[in-house]
Amino acid sequence: MSAPAEVRQRTSFYPIIVAVFCGLLLISNVAAVKAIQIGDLTFDGGAVxxxxxxxxxDVLAEIYGFKKAKLAIWTGFALGALASLCFWLVDALPAPPEYGMSEDxxxxLGFVPGIVLAxxxxxLAGQFLNSWVLVKIKERTKEGKLWARLLGSTYAGQLVDTLVFCFLATTIGPIPSELFWNYFIVGYIFKCAVETIMLPVTYRVIAAIKKREPDYRPA
Structure with a gap:
């Protein structure tokens, strides 16, 4: 007896990737509250x-194109804004006097407008640039030179992301202005290094999903 059509049909990995993408974003935003210092280097916990x-x-833009990558980016933005709003509301509501965890x-998780805005x-700036650059490079290289798309887009996106965050966090946020260059240089180098180290893994993930993704069409 053959399986039903809905069982035989391959399903898209897109929702799973978007879910993990948004989860990493939310976890990073919470972890960013803590500053980490190793020797003379200082960076926020979100960089982990x-x-x-x-x-x-990169996986989203490479496999599903700019339109679906934008949808994932806006979804992550909406969830990040919702999380900030929820934390602000919960923090503002009164707690029982005997409850000693309110200050913690x-x-x-207390709402810090400068950090949230930054x-x-x-x-938004970094992720949109990352996806746009990858798609534009792919228009020229087609399926070849994947490494150029992955690294070129990330280096551009992370540059803008780190610059915007450090500028806003040190001008309207709580981070001292004298830490701007430390946060910017260390953060940018670390983020780009992670992408570079992860390149072989990213290659394999993209190749595996392309083979199994029913909606993928080679450029």
Missing amino acids: LFPLTYVLG FHNV SLAAY
Whole structure:
């Protein structure tokens, strides 16, 4: 007895990739609250996972094109804004006097307008540029030179992302202005290094999904 048509039909990986993309973004935004210092180098905790959103951004743009990549980016933006709004509301509501965790919640997840604005603005600018550059390079290279698309788009996107975040966070946010260059240089180099190190993994992920993605059409 043959399987039903809906079982035999291959399903798209797009929703799964978008879900992981948005999850990494939200986790990174929370982790960014903590500053990390190693020797003379200072960067925010979001740098640990946030570079992976660019890896997945590359996967989305490479396989599904700019239109669907934009949808994922806007979805991540909406969820990030919703999370910030939720944290602000919960922080503003009163807690029982005997509940001793309110101050801890405020210190970790309290709404900081400058940081929220810097994070959301940097995310939009960087991710849109990342996807746009990848698609434009692909129009010229077709299926060849994948490494040029992945690295070129990430280096451009991360440059704008890191620059916008550091500028806003040190001008209207709580980060001291004298840390601008430290945050910018260390953050940019670290994020680009993660993308470069992850390149072999990204290659394999893209190749595997292209073979199994029913909606993929070679350029």
